[in-house]
Amino acid sequence: ITPASMMIIFLSITIGTIMTMSSSNWLMAWIGLELNMLAILPIISKPKTTRASEATTKYFLTQAIASAMMLLASTINAWQTGNWHILELKNKFSTTIMALSLMMKMGAAPFHFWLPEVLQGTTLQTALLITTWQKIAPITLMYMISNSIQPTILVSAGxxxxxxxxxxxxxxxxxxxxxxxxxxxNLGWTITIMAFSPNMALMNILIYIIMATPIFLMMTSASTKTLQNLSTTWTTSMTMTISIALLMLSTSGLPPFTGFMPKMLILNELISHKLTTLATLAI
Incomplete structure (x- = not known):
């Protein structure tokens, strides 16, 4: 892939996400997601290996199914309400299908099956892109329709x-x-709290993105792909190895690291809604 092509691809990925985030119409949001998805496919398939081709196919098929579900949900809603506006998602069936399609887009359970396989088949930089930037658009849409989605669906998936x-x-x-x-x-935490405090969900995913980015960048820098590689990195770059370990502990939500703060706030919010059992299960 030439530098000019890469520039166009990254521009498309950026524009696609921004288009989805800033649109108030389901069709425009869908077009943004499609643009985003089609632009990242060449990046996933860039390493000319069978594993990369497999990852690209899995990513494409999953995202295509999710896009079809999303279009179905918005069409049914428009048919019922005569409105394509994102905030006018009134039909219960449409809302459920839309929520499931967005979960599939971002790789939340029970539609998580593609994420580990796709990440394993691609480079660390692309894995970073998929686990961070690619989640922003669907999470934004879920945030926008969070009031319409039944809390049971969000909590169950979370x-x-x-x-x-x-x-x-x-x-x-x-x-x-x-x-x-x-x-x-982490998506589980985000989706669970989305039902009760969407702003907290956004904060949680933002903090996760901030923590995941340096992990992937350091792993890329050290060419570390397995735990065995990580153990040998200790001899060449002790600081980097310690940093990766600490950041991983932070993403797991261990105090006193940054990752603990959103989890503590989420647990506090769940308990304030008399959901102590759910909070205990989350821990």
Missing amino acids: VLSMIIGGLGGINQTQLRKTMAYSSIN
């Missing part, structure tokens, strides 16, 4: 994401898969 993210990352030696499950787990 708890499932937490469980799968937590358990999935336990036995991993591949750092990209570990980060994928970490992303799923």
